Amino acid sequence: MGRWEPDAVGRLRAAAVDLYVEKGFDQATVTDIAERAGVTPRTFFRYFADKREVLFSGSVDLQKAVVTALEEAPETATPYEAVWAALEAASTMIGQNHDWSRMRNEIIMANAELQERELIKLAALAAAMAEGLRVRGVKEPDASLTAEVGIAVFRVAFGRWVAGPANRKLTRTMRQCFDRARALI
């Protein structure tokens, strides 16, 4: 046993999410969160760059999965097909937990600052995908265009999935949007 209760990060994360749901993101102060986690506000900012970041710790793994999928996609795949591999990998990760996704999404949609953070994470994902495509030999502007379109598809598909019934598969919705985009463009 350490000097303090272990897993301060875990307690902070849990406390934050609880409070964001209970009182709303704006009303939940860092002091509240820290207090509930049995810790000082200063400690909160040691683990999370800011109040929003609590909800985005998963984005690192997501980005890794996406990049890996791009690397492992068959050499013969077109850029858009390679992007599909990335979207599929992302869907598999996120699609596991419809409940969590829905709750998290509700918190985010209720607050503009959180939407901003969500968007910049997706922009970073797009940038990573574009880089992954460039590694595959795709030139600009093709790499960026394909990656950005991929993220566009992701956004729409995720939005539909998260608003729909829990038993629907994200991968399925993603594929439908992916194909539909192809038909529309």
Added chain:
Amino acid sequence: MGRWEPDAVGRLRAAAVDLYVEKGFDQATVTDIAERAGVTPRTFFRYFADKREVLFSGSVDLQKAVVTALEEAPETATPYEAVWAALEAASTMIGQNHDWSRMRNEIIMANAELQERELIKLAALAAAMAEGLRVRGVKEPDASLTAEVGIAVFRVAFGRWVAGPANRKLTRTMRQCFDRARALI
């Protein structure tokens, strides 16, 4: 003559942009800006919701132009073609002033918070475009997909144009990316 110098908003905007360039967005405090504009910090927040918003006052007009273009696009146009009309209108507005766009873009790219704001404005633009398409009778998810892809094209094209030489036409770059997306997807 009023009790104070006229056009406080204009002075605030100018002072803010100047200082963002001179010292960087983070280092420029609202107190600085207000002081240079000969006004109280409180007044700054009467005109701008926050420190970032100064750089985004044009987005209202942009959105109007886009929506109008969608309304006026020929009935026979496919969704993607209607989106082109919107992108063209946006390009015509923004493409006028390469210097201003480049400076503004440099300020924004140097700061994550500003990029977040830029992204949410673009997301709002996408939402407005999707709504415009729905008005045209396009169903979901087609409306959202087409609109989001349109914004993806816009992002890439704008990025290329703003980084390129001043005499290049935004509309041209936009069209190239628009067509290239069609080829890639």
Added chain:
DNA sequence: TACAGTCATGTCAGCAAGTGACATCAGCAC
């Protein structure tokens, strides 16, 4: 001419986010 109302701005007090510098002290290595 006086009077009332309005509008842009000032004044002031205050909260919450976020940061830097330094203190503390359990546990571990040696």
Added chain:
DNA sequence: GTGCTGATGTCACTTGCTGACATGACTGTA
């Protein structure tokens, strides 16, 4: 036991942003 390390606490501070109220030039009207 000595000394180091790492996680947390403590404190003081800056900055963004807000609410409530004050001020006084301008405008319209009787």
